[in-house]
Amino acid sequence: MAWHELDKSWHDTTVDYCDVCGNLLIARYWSFVEPVGGETRRCCDESCERLFHRLRRIEESAPGS
Amino acid sequence: MTGTPPLADVDRVGLTLLYKRVRNICDEMAFAMMRTAYSPIFSEGLDFSTLVLDRRGRLIATAGINPAMLGASLYAATWIIREVGPENFAEGDVFVHNDPYRGGSHLPEHMMVTPVYRDGELAAFVGNIAHLAEIGGMAPGSFAATATDIFQEGLRIPPTKLFDRGEPVRDVWRIMLANHRTPNNSWGDLHAMLGSLRVGERRVGDLIAERGIDGLNESFEQILDYAEAYMRSEILSLPDGIYTGEDCMEDDGISDRPYWIRSRIIVEGDELIFDYSRSDEQAVGPINAPYVVTLSASLNGLLYVLARDVPVNAGIVRPIKVVAPAGTITCVRLPGPCVGGQTEFQPRIMELVLGQILSQILPERAAxxxxxxxxxxxxxxxxxxxxxxxxxxxxxxxxxxxxxxxxxxxxxxxxxxxxxxxxxxxxxxxxxxxxxxxxxxxxxxxxxxxxxxxxxxxxxxxxxxxxxxxxxxxxxxxxxxxxxxxxxxxxxxxxxxxxxxxxxxxxxxxxxxxxxxxxxxxxxxxxxxxxxxxxxxxxxxxxxERDPARVLNDVELGFVSRGSAESVYGVVIAGGSATGDSGQDGSGGGDGAAGDPAVDEAATAELRRVMRDGVA
Structure with missing residues (x-):
């Protein structure tokens, strides 16, 4: 869990999205490792990491809702 | 500010006066734009927004003109400031930006932002967003319904300096105007936007002179906190639960298939999540939404039924999350086209939220x-x-x-x-x-x-x-x-x-x-x-259940035929002309003369009974 700079060249036109909410990442991003599976996720900030866990909890408590 | 008093230790009267004043600055900026624009889409259509932002680029107030631009108002300026860096602004600079892949809504909507300084110190920003009628691309009017990528939709401008310390950056102007089909209109409309900024700059400058930079930004922070607390108290009034609904875009202009938007609203305490992750993949044609459009639609749907007096600013988003995974129709991936997302997709989501979904818990406020x-x-x-x-x-x-x-x-x-x-x-x-x-x-x-x-x-x-x-x-x-x-x-x-x-x-x-x-x-x-x-x-x-008198009024105005009055509303109208146009040609009705159409109460009651019970 840490902040990272989106280290891009000034002529790089690619776009980066938050892995949790979908919003565009601007200049830097927050990363965390999924507890299940160990995948690294890039997101807007810590609140998106909390959102990730919250959605997972909701899904587990009410699957398919 | 009316409604629930969520913050006990602030001067609410003073804060209200300040907020109203900032709103008035936005209104004044809007009038300046409306009165000086070249294109009817500005002067008649009012397809623009005006903004006052704090020194971090957070939205403090916006003129209540075009809610569709709310998402971009919240993010596009922030994007400019972060990409450019606040230390790289100078007094008199104006940045322009229309990129949906940098927080914009769609290419025709251009944002302009300028910093407001006092004694060399950055104090705030003012900005606006406006829909230019022509920005090039594959179709006149720059709304290419058959575009399959964003490059066909017009000229895409990342945050770019349009005025450098007050002087026009001519190379940028030349590129923009050379790519627009009606450069004279663009020239006039962009200058209307500039004039609006200058009005805002002067008025915010007056505020700074009265309150100082720190004092003003401290008050701005309180306005944001108030809006957040207000939203939280309103969300708290909703029953916890998961509420769902779906609607679709009929086609994308490229193929005949519909694209489904599936939404669930999760209410938990004083926070709320809009989750669109089960929606269809992004379309080939231009009906996709950038993230800010989905955000805008969700917030607007909510604001129509909840917290209708809340100051609309960056504070209202704090208790709300919108999940719109990239690559779905709710969050287009580069280079997907998206010009129609703002005008067609956004109202679809907004009414899905305020009608189909929130009607489950707030039927009296839904539409x-x-x-x-x-x-x-x-x-x-x-x-x-x-x-x-x-x-x-x-x-x-x-x-x-x-x-x-x-x-x-x-x-x-x-x-x-x-x-x-x-x-x-x-x-x-x-x-x-x-x-x-x-x-x-x-x-x-x-x-x-x-x-x-x-x-x-x-x-x-x-x-x-x-x-x-x-x-x-x-x-x-x-x-x-x-x-x-x-x-x-x-x-x-x-x-x-x-x-x-x-x-x-x-x-x-x-x-x-x-x-x-x-x-x-x-x-x-x-x-x-x-x-x-x-x-x-x-x-x-x-x-x-419609009041028969209102049905009669509709018949007299020609909005409803006599046939529909009976077959749909169960209202029998006696007297007047056969077509129900009494009064419109001066030949009957409207003066209380005998023969005026009137509701036959007994026949109506009987017809409604039969229509309800199905027994003659």
Whole structure:
């Protein structure tokens, strides 16, 4: 869990999205490792990491809702 | 500020006065833009927003003009400031930006931002967002309904300095104007935006002079906190739970298939999540939404039914999360096209939220579907009167949905945008069109205890040698839905009749198009006629519960036929003319004379009983 700079060249036109909410990442991003599976996720900030866990909890408590 | 007092230790009166003053600055900026613009989409359509932001780029207030731009208002300026870096701004700088892949809504909407300084210190920002009528791309009017990537939609501008310490950056201007079909209009409209910024800069400067930079930003922080607390208290009043709904975009202009938007709203305590992760993948055509458009639609849907007095600023988003995974129709991935997301997708989501979903917990505040399309009609060509290129982006009024307390509004632009349409006089003065008809589309509103509003019918005849038209609309295959027993509204129609002919056919049939509602660059000739029929709104509640006196009034106004009064509303009207047009031609009614139409109370009661019970 840490902040990272989106280290891009000034002529790089690619776009980066938050892995949790979908919003565009601007200049830097927050990363965390999924507890299940160990995948690294890039997101807007810590609140998106909390959102990730919250959605997972909701899904587990009410699957398919 | 009215409503729940969530913050006990602030001077609410003082804060209210400050907020209203900042709102007034936004209004003044808006008037400056409206009065000085070259294009009717600014001066008549009011398709713009004006913003005051704090020194971090957070939205503090916006003129209540175009809610559709709320998402971009929250993010686009922040993007500019972060990408450029606050340390790289200077007094007199103006940045422009229209990139949906950097927080914008769609390419035609350009944001301008300028910093406000006092004694060399950055104090705040003012900005605006406005829809330029022509920014190049594959179709005049820059609304290419058959675009398959964003590069076909017009000139894309990342945060770029348009004025450097007050001086125009000529190279940038030259590139922009060279890529627009109507550069003179762009020149005028961009300068209207600039003038608006200058008004805002002066007024915010006055505030800073009174309160100091730190004092003003401290108050701004309190306004944000207030808005957050207000939203939290409103969300807390909702029952916890997961509420779902779905609707679709009819097609994307490229293929005939629908694209489904699946939404669930999760309410947990004083926080709320909009989750669109089960929606369809992004479309090939331009009906996709950038993230900010989905955000905007979700917030607007919520704000229509909840926290209606809340100061609209960056504070309201804090207790709310929107999940719109990239690659779905709710969050387009580069290089997907998205010009129609702002005008067609956004109202679809907004009404899904405020109608279908929130009606489950707030039925008294929900509304049935409006016509729910901006009905974008674009055209351009060379004006035979002066040899100059012209282009225009027209949106049409339609009927709004009925709601718990009233009928839907008639002939009004789709609710998320709050714009005005183009007056007939402007049409005929500026472009080679002649109006043959422009009227309410009678007898089409979705019936209900509160009926939907009426759409309009507009017939235009081409008065030049050639005119190129395009369209991007919806609701031609699926009707606007009713609520709680209200009936569906009517659908959009886009038709054409060849010069000299009387028969109208759809553009789809006439030109062999994939989509009836989305097409690009159809060339019409002098004398050809276009008939635009906008949809009417859905009804709210059982039509048999509608006050018979209101049905009679609708019949007298010609909004509902006598036949529908009986067959749909169960209201029997006695007396008056057979068509129910009494009073309109001066031949009957309106003066209390014998023979005026009136509700036959006994026959109505009996007919309604039979219609309800099914027993004669």
């Amino acid at each position: 049935a579907a409006s016509g729910n399309t901006s009905l974008n009609f674009l055209f351009g060509g060379v004006d035979p009167r002066n040899g100059e290129y012209y282009a225009h982006y027209h949106f049409e009024g339609m009927g709004w949905g009925g709601r718990a307390t009233s009928d839907g509004n008639s002939a009004q632009i789709v609710p998320h945008a709050n714009c005005r349409n183009t007056p007939v006089e402007i049409f005929e003065t500026k472009w080679p069109w002649v109006h043959e008809e422009y009227c309410l589309n009678d007898n089409t509103a979705g019936a209900g205890r509160h009926r939907g509003g009426l759409g309009v019918r507009r017939v235009l005849e081409v008065a030049g040698d050639v005119i190129t038209v395009s369209a991007l609309s919806e609701r031609m295959k699926r009707s606007p839905w009713g609520l709680f027993g209200g009936r569906e509204g009517s659908r959009t129609r886009l038709e054409v009749a060849a010069a000299g002919g009387e028969e109208y056919e759809t553009f789809q049939d006439a030109f062999g198009l994939v989509s009836p509602s989305k097409f690009t660059n159809i060339r019409l000739r002098r004398g050809d006629r276009v008939r635009i029929t906008s949809p009417s709104g859905g009804g709210y509640g059982d039509p048999l």
